Amino acid sequence: MMKEIHIPDIGGVDNVAVIEVHVAPGTEISEEDALITLESDKATMDVPSPQAGVVKELKIGLGDKVSEGDLILILEAAEATDQQAPTEAPKPQSVSEPVVQSEESSPQTAASSLNVTVPDIGGFNEVPIIEIYVKAGDEVSEEDPLIALESDKATMDIPAPQSGVVESIGVALGDKVSEGDSVLTLKIATAATPEVPAEAPTSEQTDSKSTTVPQAQATAPKPQPVATQTATKTVGAGQSGVHAGPAVRRMARILGVDLTRVKDTGPRGRVLKEDVEAYVREQMSERQAPANTGFQLPEMPKIDFSKFGDIETIPLNRIKKLTGANMHRNWVTVPHVTQFDEADITELEKFRKSQKLSAEEKGIKLTMVAFLLKAVAGALKAHPMFNTSLDETGENLIQKQYYHIGVAVDTPEGLVVPVIRNVDKKGLFECAEELMGVSEKARNMQLSPRDMQGSCFTISSLGGVGGTAFTPIVNAPDVAILGVSRAQMKPVYKNDEFVPRLMLPLSLSYDHRVIDGAAAARFTTTLGVLLADIRKLLL
Numbered sequence: 001m002m003k004e005i006h007i008p009d010i011g012g013v014d015n016v017a018v019i020e021v022h023v024a025p026g027t028e029i030s031e032e033d034a035l036i037t038l039e040s041d042k043a044t045m046d047v048p049s050p051q052a053g054v055v056k057e058l059k060i061g062l063g064d065k066v067s068e069g070d071l072i073l074i075l076e077a078a079e080a081t082d083q084q085a086p087t088e089a090p091k092p093q094s095v096s097e098p099v100v101q102s103e104e105s106s107p108q109t110a111a112s113s114l115n116v117t118v119p120d121i122g123g124f125n126e127v128p129i130i131e132i133y134v135k136a137g138d139e140v141s142e143e144d145p146l147i148a149l150e151s152d153k154a155t156m157d158i159p160a161p162q163s164g165v166v167e168s169i170g171v172a173l174g175d176k177v178s179e180g181d182s183v184l185t186l187k188i189a190t191a192a193t194p195e196v197p198a199e200a201p202t203s204e205q206t207d208s209k210s211t212t213v214p215q216a217q218a219t220a221p222k223p224q225p226v227a228t229q230t231a232t233k234t235v236g237a238g239q240s241g242v243h244a245g246p247a248v249r250r251m252a253r254i255l256g257v258d259l260t261r262v263k264d265t266g267p268r269g270r271v272l273k274e275d276v277e278a279y280v281r282e283q284m285s286e287r288q289a290p291a292n293t294g295f296q297l298p299e300m301p302k303i304d305f306s307k308f309g310d311i312e313t314i315p316l317n318r319i320k321k322l323t324g325a326n327m328h329r330n331w332v333t334v335p336h337v338t339q340f341d342e343a344d345i346t347e348l349e350k351f352r353k354s355q356k357l358s359a360e361e362k363g364i365k366l367t368m369v370a371f372l373l374k375a376v377a378g379a380l381k382a383h384p385m386f387n388t389s390l391d392e393t394g395e396n397l398i399q400k401q402y403y404h405i406g407v408a409v410d411t412p413e414g415l416v417v418p419v420i421r422n423v424d425k426k427g428l429f430e431c432a433e434e435l436m437g438v439s440e441k442a443r444n445m446q447l448s449p450r451d452m453q454g455s456c457f458t459i460s461s462l463g464g465v466g467g468t469a470f471t472p473i474v475n476a477p478d479v480a481i482l483g484v485s486r487a488q489m490k491p492v493y494k495n496d497e498f499v500p501r502l503m504l505p506l507s508l509s510y511d512h513r514v515i516d517g518a519a520a521a522r523f524t525t526t527l528g529v530l531l532a533d534i535r536k537l538l539l
């Protein structure tokens with residue numbers, strides 16, 4: 001049954017920009033999955049799906065300005081309901097103004113303190129503080145974000161009700177707050193007035209709309225919608241999965257920073273203001289480095305290709321852009337060497353074929369990559385240096401005690417590398433089954449960032465396509481990657497005669513800062529031994 005999904009009540013804000021579109025026609029979604037992200041100048045909010053189904057038609061695009069009631073998409077609903085009316089996405093809740101209360105005032109002085117408390121946050125209680133944007137002594141302008149709160153459903157900034165200087169902060173990161181809790185005090189400048197009203201409120205004020213603060217009329221900012229927030233999700237076109245508050249997003253936009261590239265250090269994978277600053281600092285110093293050594297890359301000239309014939313300009317999709325940036329970084333920063341070798345897989349291939357049928361009965365496709373996964377885990381155990389990463393300073397090696405292996409998967413959108421975890425503890429069929437699962441997910445653009453994190457080593461198999469060898473780029477922070485090309489029957493000289501053997505070409509690229517050439521040759525030799533006699537995998 002087709003359903004129209006509309007923009008829900010977003011707190012009375014109109015013409016809000018669509019900054020991310022998380023779904024495309026064909027995307028299968030569950031109830032509460034984020035469909036789009038909206039951003040006003042005060043808040044970002046994900047609009048979640050009111051029900052599960054498959055997206056049939058998208059009615060809005062990036063950059064569109066939307067208001068309550070606008071049509072987002074047509075959904076083929078998973079379950080038929082008897083609902084007649086067009087479906088609205090679940091309602092993001094709105095909040096009222098931060099409550100300000102004068103703690104002290106004097107007609108003789110030109111300043112007073114404002115106690116800023118948590119406003120009505122839509123009925124949520126005990127909401128953790130995930131970010132504190134200010135410190136004592138900071139000057140803030142009206143509406144500057146002071147703190148960010150995040151429940152499991154919503155994230156929001158609490159803005160300054162008016163300009164002033166932060167006197168003291170009464171909360172800490174991780175504190176849980178509810179409506180009316182004191183956040184901080186602001187020293188605000190006031191015009192001297194002849195008399196203080198005799199009955200200045202002294203008790204906790206809970207309704208800012210009617211609050212009159214002696215010496216300072218605190219005009220609270222407009223209500224902010226609470227952003228319904230979903231955990232990081234599928235990576236795909238237009239899906240950043242970045243977890244950041246409105247102020248951080250705004251800052252990133254102003255600085256032109258792509259948040260997907262920023263290393264998060266906040267709780268639950270949240271990108272903080274400091275993370276954006278650190279990223280910008282890093283970029284600046286990276287850009288200066290070539291100039292210091294007198295080395296400057298020549299810029300790519302702008303070429304008008306249409307002078308030579310008909311052309312079409314196709315923007316790179318998000319995966320291609322991300323892969324391109326990572327490849328470029330790894331190509332430039334990792335000193336690569338590629339070691340070539342061959343493994344005799346004659347017996348292995350016989351065994352694979354003998355097991356293929358019983359695997360198929362279990363619904364499993366037993367391909368070469370499953371054997372490679374097991375062999376690589378074995379070789380990593382024998383050569384622990386291949387199971388390390390350089391830390392960000394480049395001065396320490398991190399030795400891993402786990403065996404998570406990435407597998408490059410070719411998809412119509414570009415190259416992605418899902419990770420099979422704890423390969424050493426899994427059986428062959430389990431590895432094959434998992435590989436099938438992640439390849440399928442990858443091709444349907446359903447991999448989550450977690451599916452692609454934590455690799456120790458990567459396998460890139462072009463054996464199903466063709467070729468005799470290639471030089472894969474190390475998938476940093478891994479220190480090595482195994483390229484595999486198409487196996488071929490070759491004459492191998494053994495016991496004074498040439499015998500036909502099925503030889504698998506191996507191309508091992510490694511980071512020469514960490515791995516020496518001899519170590520690489522030993523690693524491929526071990527791989528050769530394990531692949532030639534898979535019984536050794538059991539040892």
Ligand code: CAO
Nearest residue numbers: 367368369408409410439460461463464472473485486487
């Ligand atoms: N030699 C000969 N035949 C091979 C082979 C090899 N090295 N590797 C695979 N094949 C055969 C398989 O046996 C299979 O045939 P059968 O159906 O008879 O078993 C056929 O080729 C297709 O295999 P496949 O590619 O579907 O499956 P796979 O497990 O070998 O690979 C995956 C899975 C995900 C690695 C692969 O599909 C893929 O995406 N490869 C591309 C990776 C890539 O783009 N790398 C480049 C990155 S740049 O560094």
